[in-house]
Amino acid sequence: MNFFLLSLIKVGLVAAVLMTTLAYLQWVERKVIAHIQLRVGPSRVGPHGLLQPLADVIKLITKEDLIPAHVNKFFYLMAPILAVALALTSISVIPFGPQINVFGVETYMQLTDLNIGVLVLLAISGLSVYGIALAGWASNNKYALLGGLRASAQMISYELPLALAIASPLLLHNSLSLREIVNAQDGYYFGFLARWAIFQMPMPQIFAFILFMIGAFAETNRIPFDLPEAENELVAGFHTEYSSMKFAAFFMAEYANMITICALATILFLGGWHPPFPVELGSGYVPSAIFGMAAAIALFHGLNPARPKDRFTLPVFAIAFFGLAIAFAIPVLNSILLPLFWFASKTGFLLFLFIWVRGTLPRFRYDQLMRFAWAWLFPVSVVHLFATGLLVALYSN
Amino acid sequence: MSQFYTQTDHFVLLPGLLLTLFGCATLLFDFWLVPEARYKKLLVGWLIAAEAFTGASLYRHTTYLADNGLTELVAFRGSLVMDGFSIFFNWVFLATAVIVALISYRYLEIEGEHHGEYYGLILLAQSGMFFLAAGTDLVTIFVGLELMAISFYVMVGFLRADRRSNEAAMKYLLLGAFSSGFLVYGFSVMYGMSGSTRLSDIAASFAARDPWDPIAFLALATTVVGLLFKISAVPFHMWAPDAYEGAPTTVTAFLSVGSKAASFAFLMRIFLGPLAASREVWEPILIGVAILSMTVGNLAAISQTNVKRLLAYSSISHAGYILLGLIAGNDTGLKGVAIYVLVYTFMNLGAFLVIVALRRENIIGEDVEDLAGLMHRGPGYAILMLIFMLSLAGIPPTAGFIGKYYIFLSLMQTGHYLVAVAAALYVAVAIYYYFRIVRSMFVSDVSEPTPLAASLGMRVAVAVSAGLTLAIGLYPEPFLQMAQTSLIR
């Protein structure tokens, strides 16, 4: 098939899925935080608040588009565009699954595979500082400026341990192409232990994974490192002066960055789309079993409703889950859906981790944040990189 | 060892490696073992230990070459070379660094900025000089140059509370970076011409082209501008007086001697290596630059009242004289360059030593008037200063004469009579301003009677410099042989 047409279809698919995920990630976050805090969360718009994201989008689009009089207009408008454009660009190198065959067309579940995919992601994450820094500067507001300064200082500082944490699994995988990195993690030790980077010999990358996740929290400006938008000190930080879609752009950028970095963690450390235990031990039945159980639970609660409306909504969910369970059991769809399932569930787990941490941890103080990066995280990642390099060199001889 | 780092590589690299490691160790040593300010002078001993090891490895290089009848030993796939030239210049750097360290501790204590980092920077700057003198690859040489230059930027600004020092560091940094830009541009064109960064490959590429080939000329012109900046030759000398005046005097001494010697080593490597084939292009340029340097250096020095500025201009004129040896270009001339650099090291260091001794609590002691009546306050220093001034002016029986003698001889041999006459005329001008200092010391009355800041290190350093200045003048034979071994084959 025509390369351009195929790419266009894939871009459309990825964009649609990504945008939906972005919107619903926000809903998941609000729900999870609500449950951590023993609240209900959004529940008015649609069943269980499922239409809340839609309502939010409509609200943000229709709000008055305000440009304060004192801002530097060009950069003020450029900043959110830059932020969201860079955040969405990085998804283009992420592979979601292996080569698949749809109606006779062989293609990879990835927009483009670069020999230097990892470096491209690093470059984009380095550039994404500008969106925030410029927003802070162009707003001509002291809170925004301080927020922008904090963000750039923080992102520069945490990029170093992040990059070093990325470098050590690369020593094991011996490639910079994300697809090859995932392929290098195929197979199992002793027939059941996955050869994911966090388990891989000679140097299990579990520490690099932890370092990476810490750096990832800081790079995405999430709690406990959300100093750039610490509301009790800086109002809303760098986006204080932004409203409507321009605010939404920053919002989208933050969530898109979260998704990208979780996907990157999945690829680098958690074996990408490879299942945690071999197909021979039945990993192929896991999604069907999970969705089947979810359907059963939803059906049970639908039959014994806690609230009147559950009588209608939960059976609908049960049917949907049951449909998914069947879809995963069909052999033809299986080969496409299984990798996607594992990839999505690993990434989803990491995203849940982000939300979980937000619900439980307090924010750092600024000097603690900086000292932590330079006096602890950076030396540890350097030592870890050296240790990995040494072991790989010894092992390969 | 491995294929990446062979035994030969290690042997050739050894002096640079020792300097770098000792330099880094100084920082740790300073931090852990001597945190208290009054024990910081122990670091001078540490530095001398480092130099002893470095000297031992340089000695091993000399004997190795002699025993095996080699003229050079190439390492790191042609990035680094060990030959008479690099060994000779490294001895010069070593002597400079030791003398500077000896005079520094008292001076820095008086200035209230006695920190261990200073000694680390001396060693690291010297390691940069090692790579400048021994490098045969553009990248190695350039990194060595920057290693030296950055250390010097920091050392020039070492007196952080002194605004003159800050200003000098800023000017030196800006112009140094600017000149490095020229140099690197020239290097990049050379790389573009030859597809290699090895000096030998570039030399072949130059030889294969017409000397007036535009791209070769572009490479030559930009490289020469960068090089002339580094040796502070006119018209690229503007930074030198300001940097010399504002820097701590000990650093000025190091800068005017070590940095200049290293830059000359670098310049000789480039001019006698890659650019040797284009001699007809650069010879007129260098003649002009040398004569301009002598003119501006000597004439501007006359009106200076600050001794450091005066010596800065005098060093510009000395750069002109050294260039003359390169212009002559025969063996006598190149030997003359080597011996001139050696001589200049000790006499110029000596002159700065006396200025350092004049710096006391609350007295800056940098003006010509501050030297007034030095004969009555410190007759020893006054007499030694006289020797250094005689030598700088080039009057026998001091070492300065030997240096100038070989330069003039080579000019005569190669038929550059007019240049020789001009250079000789400027010697007369130089005598005038050097003797202003001498007159102030011996004829004027004492302006303020505070005794000089003498320390053991200072006494040793002055004695060594003066002794060598006289020794080279009176019995030059061993030093001439040393210079003879330094010729690039």
Added chain:
Amino acid sequence: MDPILFFIFAAVAVICAISLIVQKHPIKSALSLIGVMGSLAILYLLLGAEFIAAAQLIVYAGAIMVLFVFVIMLLNAGEEKSPARPSWFAKLLGIPLMIALLGILSYVIQRAAPEGSLAFGEYTGGAREVGRALFTTYLLPFEITSVLILIAILGAVVLAKKEL
């Protein structure tokens, strides 16, 4: 396709470079420089030196220029107050000299198009090749560079720290 992209990004690079000099506000100058770096990265990419392109983006645009912007923001440096008007002498001498320099340079580069110059994408400068060159041909300069960086850090500490 490649030549078109080359001319587009070469033009962007030149325009950004001019803007860098002409702009009065330091942030705008810094952002123009980022534009130059970015377009250079794309030119490297067109030549096939993908690793160098990525390194250019990560190191220059992503690290060094961020620090520039950061410092400009921290100092809150405003627009240049009284733009120094170049004297008529400077214009009289400078403009012809500049044109002459450009002419000479373009002549030289035209004349010197070396034999065996590369076509677009012919050079394969992946991470592997760059790494191999760094650890064989350029091993020594590569290692000394680490000392150079150490000195730069040391210098920053010496000059900027309040109490040593």
